[in-house]
Amino acid sequence: MIHVRLSPTLNFQFGAFTVLVLLICSCQTHVIGPTRPIAATVGEDVILQSFLDPVMDAFGMTVEWTRPAMNPSFVYVWRDGVELESKKHPLYEGRTSVFTEELKRGNISLKLSRVRISDEGRYRCFIPALDKDHVVQLVVGAASSPVVQKTKDSSGLVLQCESTGWYPEPEMFWLDGEGNLLSAGPTETVRGPDDLYTVSSRVTVEKRHSNSFTCRVQQNSTNQIRETQIHVPDDFFEVQSSSSSTTFILSVSLAVCILVFLILGFLVWKFKTKKSHRDETDEREKSQEGEVLMAESKLNKEQPSREEAENRVQILDEEQQEKIREKQNSSSFSQNSTRKPAVVFRVDPRGKYIQLRNRSTEDQQLGGWNLKIQVNNEEPIKHTFEDSFNLKAEQVFTVGCCGYDKTYPCAQLVLKDLKSWSSRDNLQVSLISHPGEIQYNLDRIY
Numbered sequence: 153m154i155h156v157r158l159s160p161t162l163n164f165q166f167g168a169f170t171v172l173v174l175l176i177c178s179c180q181t182h183v184i185g186p187t188r189p190i191a192a193t194v195g196e197d198v199i200l201q202s203f204l205d206p207v208m209d210a211f212g213m214t215v216e217w218t219r220p221a222m223n224p225s226f227v228y229v230w231r232d233g234v235e236l237e238s239k240k241h242p243l244y245e246g247r248t249s250v251f252t253e254e255l256k257r258g259n260i261s262l263k264l265s266r267v268r269i270s271d272e273g274r275y276r277c278f279i280p281a282l283d284k285d286h287v288v289q290l291v292v293g294a295a296s297s298p299v300v301q302k303t304k305d306s307s308g309l310v311l312q313c314e315s316t317g318w319y320p321e322p323e324m325f326w327l328d329g330e331g332n333l334l335s336a337g338p339t340e341t342v343r344g345p346d347d348l349y350t351v352s353s354r355v356t357v358e359k360r361h362s363n364s365f366t367c368r369v370q371q372n373s374t375n376q377i378r379e380t381q382i383h384v385p386d387d388f389f390e391v392q393s394s395s396s397s398t399t400f401i402l403s404v405s406l407a408v409c410i411l412v413f414l415i416l417g418f419l420v421w422k423f424k425t426k427k428s429h430r431d432e433t434d435e436r437e438k439s440q441e442g443e444v445l446m447a448e449s450k451l452n453k454e455q456p457s458r459e460e461a462e463n464r465v466q467i468l469d470e471e472q473q474e475k476i477r478e479k480q481n482s483s484s485f486s487q488n489s490t491r492k493p494a495v496v497f498r499v500d501p502r503g504k505y506i507q508l509r510n511r512s513t514e515d516q517q518l519g520g521w522n523l524k525i526q527v528n529n530e531e532p533i534k535h536t537f538e539d540s541f542n543l544k545a546e547q548v549f550t551v552g553c554c555g556y557d558k559t560y561p562c563a564q565l566v567l568k569d570l571k572s573w574s575s576r577d578n579l580q581v582s583l584i585s586h587p588g589e590i591q592y593n594l595d596r597i598y
């Protein structure tokens with residue numbers, strides 16, 4: 153510091169001159185900077201731009217950077233050519249600075265290092281001598297690429313996507329190989345102690361025209377998009393489907409085998425007891441010659457009843473065979489009927505109806521099947537189709553909801569319990585086969 157001793161009058165004159173200069177300047181000089189919010193990424197450094205216009209040397213001035221919403225509100229104070237650290241908010245210790253060389257050129261920008269989420273907000277740059285300020289809005293964002301894993305469960309091939317370290321909260325989408333949105337389960341969001349969000353979502357997929365799937369995480373306000381693609385090999389699907397159908401066939405065959413063995417065992421046991429009865433009788437005949445007549449009459453009496461019994465066994469046998477045949481027939485029927493129906497669904501964006509479409513060239517017999525519609529995590533709405541229900545090839549079946557009215561396509565079925573939904577809601581439509589209670593989630597078309 154340079155101390156100049158001046159005579160009292162001169163000192164007064166100098167002071168008046170300074171005030172005069174500052175007054176003139178303050179009328180013309182402005183603190184300016186960007187008016188749009190500045191975006192910063194967590195962990196990186198950011199410069200909050202601010203400068204004097206027209207250019208004035210600010211090195212000797214007091215420059216205050218504050219956050220009006222905080223207490224203490226000082227983020228950085230420059231006074232008498234040095235930083236005044238004592239008033240600074242502890243959150244900013246060691247993280248704020250100005251560009252000393254630039255101050256002389258009127259550049260009073262603030263450098264904020266290692267940005268944190270808590271740094272988001274309004275920053276005021278104030279020059280007390282000019283009584284001028286400028287406010288800069290800082291927006292903090294964080295993003296990271298999602299990780300996709302594939303697993304199998306009873307309903308098929310499940311893809312799980314997770315992405316950590318987001319701010320603000322992002323949205324998560326699943327896309328198929330052609331960029332169509334897939335209907336997935338609800339996105340789970342967890343906020344960590346570092347204030348960053350972790351989002352995750354699962355989707356059950358089927359083999360499609362292409363077997364690549366994309367998990368996209370998107371944050372509109374910070375304009376961040378990260379995505380990860382996964383390629384599912386063909387055999388992954390095939391092993392999946394063939395193993396499940398093989399298991400089914402095996403279990404049915406096993407059940408039939410056990411039944412046949414039980415019946416055979418029963419028949420063999422019956423014959424054996426009969427035979428031992430007869431053998432015993434024969435022996436008695438030989439040893440008790442004196443009672444031949446009696447035995448003969450007894451045999452004569454037994455003869456027809458034995459024949460009758462044998463006939464009965466024969467009939468029983470045939471009946472059992474018939475039953476087995478029936479069982480086999482019915483099992484092959486249910487095998488056919490529990491294949492996933494070639495049905496897709498479309499959702500009315502106004503949230504009034506759902507359309508099921510048979511996209512195959514074969515009729516879909518859906519008699520006895522249950523239709524399940526679930527909006528987000530709410531209680532699913534179920535409907536059982538009549539036994540004769542047949543969705544013909546290429547035909548559309550419209551299911552209306554509560555708020556459904558005549559201005560929409562004619563609905564064949566109106567479910568009063570089904571609440572209207574918005575385009576943001578996640579809808580899952582499934583068909584549940586009656587035998588075996590297998591649930592098939594239908595694919596959504598847009």
Ligand SMILES: *[C@@H]1O[C@H](CO)[C@@H](O)[C@H](O)[C@H]1NC(C)=O
Nearest residue numbers: 199201203251254259260261
């Ligand atoms: C102020 O200085 C910083 C650091 O050198 C620089 O990045 C910024 O562009 C400067 N601003 C102006 C308006 O010159």
Ligand SMILES: *[C@@H]1O[C@H](CO)[C@@H](O)[C@H](O)[C@H]1NC(C)=O
Nearest residue numbers: 322323370371372373575576
């Ligand atoms: C974000 O933008 C996408 C399209 O770019 C849109 O589909 C989505 O609804 C937007 N999300 C929000 C929360 O505005």
